[in-house]
Amino acid sequence: MDVHQINQHLALRLVDLDDAEGLFTLTNTNRDYLKQWLPWLNGTKRVEDTRAFIHKAKLAYDDQKGMTFVILWKEKIVGVISYNSIDWTNKIAYIGYWLSAAVQGNGIMTKSTKFLTDYAFSHLNMNRVEIAAAVENKKSRAIPERLGFQLEGIRREAEWLYDHYVDHAIYGMLKREWDTKKKKME
Template sequence: MFTIEIDSELKLALIERSFAHKYFEIVSKEEKYLSQWLAWPSHAKSEDFFLRFVSKSLLDYAEGKAMTCGIIYQDELVGNISFNSINHNLKMAEIGYWLRESYQGKGIITRSVSKFINIAFSDLNLEKIQISAGENNIPSRKVCERLGMKLEGVISNCENLNGRIINHAVYGLSKE
């Protein structure tokens, strides 16, 4: 398993097939919670959904278009973080993430995003990071603000989130 250690209790691991079962288990238990800000949990009705996700994620990684990692906290897979897209022409990437509800408030996402920002600027030689969060997703917006990201704007009617039209707050951080 290819892993990146963040600290003694937290590491990121490049997504692999063995994660599919645990992802399905998490989403089966936490679909309602995760569906507050993610459109896909209601479609994740089998482990096969996640096996397809893993295959697509690994293909995108091999092609340099994305990078998806499991978040492992105290040796347990608790969430996911990714460069949803990497645009080498624009030297920018968009970060996305999700975390089990019971692991919120431990700094897991802030530390994981901070590591991804470091990877983007140091290893991938990118110049900008972007995160789009639901306008009312205050915890996600606070992560961006804690990491020094700037609110670049709010895009109205940006996503149909399980029948609810939401706006996105778009945050950016430049390498400079």
């Protein structure tokens, strides 16, 4: 699955080295916004840093340990969504994402996360999908909540964010729960 067209304006495509400049520009444009919640911005100061990230993402894909997609909205890169890791032994996919502030409010991330959740269950044969978000990051937390994920708990001081720790809200969805939700949506 290299490209998946979700609707007329929205598609997911596996990240490629050709995306480095566009993805770096998007990161740089959204740097202050993203720094509120993501710990890797200080390590992404040049296009070469983004190339290194993409190279690592492609290796994870080749090793079947992760899948990273650029989010295309009206054919422009507006964010990233991924299986940050895939635990084949326990059949768990861990989803992470970020989106440009300029395009939020269009349902882009909810639709993208819905697609990756469904793909994890229907194509990767996962039993569980997990999403972690900083407790105070209400926009990020709204995605799994909108999709019916269960809030399973709070992981205290789960991530070092530049000069302080943040707690993470942990959301989970099981395959049997997703199958039930899908039937109700049809």
